[in-house]
Amino acid sequence: MEKLETLLKLDTGNFDTPKKLNRSDKPIPRSFVDQIEAAEIKSEMLETIQRSGFPVFRYKTCLTIHGLFDLEKLPRIGGYKNLIQNQNGSLEILRT
Secondary structure, X not given: OHHHHHHHHHHHOOOOOOOOOOOOOOXXXXXXXXXXXXXXXXXXXXXXXXXXXXXEEEOOOEXXXXXXXXXXXOOOEOOEOOEEEOOOOOEEEEOO
């Protein structure tokens, strides 16, 4: 049981805590959202957008990018909804 407890402690320490408020009011270009949806996004691109002043939070089941997004009429890959606009306007990217 000690090993399991150790693994759980390590796992929980590597993720951000949930954010209720959107931490950015900057608009994110639709081209960036299109790249995410087309699975063309790379970790370097996430780092670039974070350096540009858009907070990126890493959770166990998703990534959340804070900013303003317009996700109306967004196509879904295979009908799977892997991008969600949260109530606070941030973009949630579900891990697959």
